[in-house]
Amino acid sequence: MDVKTALLERRTIRKFTQTPILEQDLTDLIEYARLAAYPANLQPLKFAIITENELCNKVFDNTKWAGYLPDGTPKEAERPTAFIAVLGDTEIKNSFEVEAGAAVTSMMLGALEKGIGSCWIGALNKKNIMEALELDEEKYNLLYVLALGYPAQESQACPMQDNNVKYFLDENNKLNVPKRSMNEVLLFKK
Ligand SMILES: Cc1cc2nc3c(=O)[nH]c(=O)nc-3n(C[C@H](O)[C@H](O)[C@H](O)COP(=O)(O)O)c2cc1C
Missing domain, CATH: 2.20.180 (putative fmn-dependent nitroreductase like fold)
Structure with a gap:
């Protein structure tokens, strides 16, 4: 897929089939984020891939969807099959917005090429998700999650x-x- 087509076709997807995503495809997305442009080349982001059903449900329960639609939250059979949590490592720096933008954009475009739909989620209960992920809240700042799955919506x-x-x-x-x-x-x- 050429870049122009990817930019035109990448749209947020909020309904997914329940076909699982191959682990290697999810790891590839982290590779694309790893290679993004970062201020001062500090590369302060860390990532966690979440595919286990129970953990996916916990993350999902702490997200909000489609504020402009009356009924935009995915139904049970439309939920994302994976999430990537994007975290800032506070031992490297303390602000991460620009970095998150570069990383998530790279991952969304990489996902599109693989036929995977994505929704960048900022409306999160970060505390609950951090507890579910069992990550050190002193060290890592949860920025966003990227919801992923094969599209069941155009x-x-x-x-x-x-x-x-x-x-x-x-x-x-x-x-x-x-x-x-x-x-x-x-x-x-x-
Ligand atoms: C930083 C950021 C946070 C977002 N948070 C949410 C969210 O919490 N829930 C949601 O359903 N969509 C969320 N979105 C998706 C936007 O609603 C979507 O990108 C926008 O409507 C434009 O649609 P497009 O991505 O198809 O161009 C977020 C997007 C960005 C960039």
């Missing part, structure tokens, strides 16, 4: 109307994600 970008940023389901149950126009985002060329 999603596409659409032109934004009237400044309305809310994604919506169309008559075919396809998710539509409004994107601002080129005219709006490109201030000038000179």
Whole structure:
């Protein structure tokens, strides 16, 4: 898949089939995150792959989904089959937003190429998830989880109307994600 196609086709997926993802594919995603660009090359992020059913359920129970949709939380048979937890190592630095952006973007695009759908989740009960993961809360700062699974939903970008940023389901149950126009985002060329 070429980069342009990947950027056009990557959309957040929130409904998944229950086919498990191969462990090697999940490890590949960490490899893509490992190779991302990081300020001062500090590479302060750590990752945890979660596929065990019980642990996936614990993580899922501490996430929130699709704030703009009335019924956007995946049903039991639509849940992600894996999560990748993205953590900041406070022994390396103390702020991680830029790093998380680079890492998660790389993983989402890598997942797309493998046919795997993803949803970047920031609405988390971090404390509960850290307890479930049994990681040292002094050392690691949970930033995000990336929910993963084979897509059971279609999603596409659409032109934004009237400044309305809310994604919506169309008559075919396809998710539509409004994107601002080129005219709006490109201030000038000179
Ligand atoms: C930092 C960040 C946090 C997000 N947190 C959530 C979340 O908690 N739950 C959710 O359903 N989607 C979450 N999303 C997904 C966004 O809603 C989604 O990226 C946005 O609607 C644009 O859709 P697209 O990814 O298909 O372009 C998050 C995205 C980002 C970048």
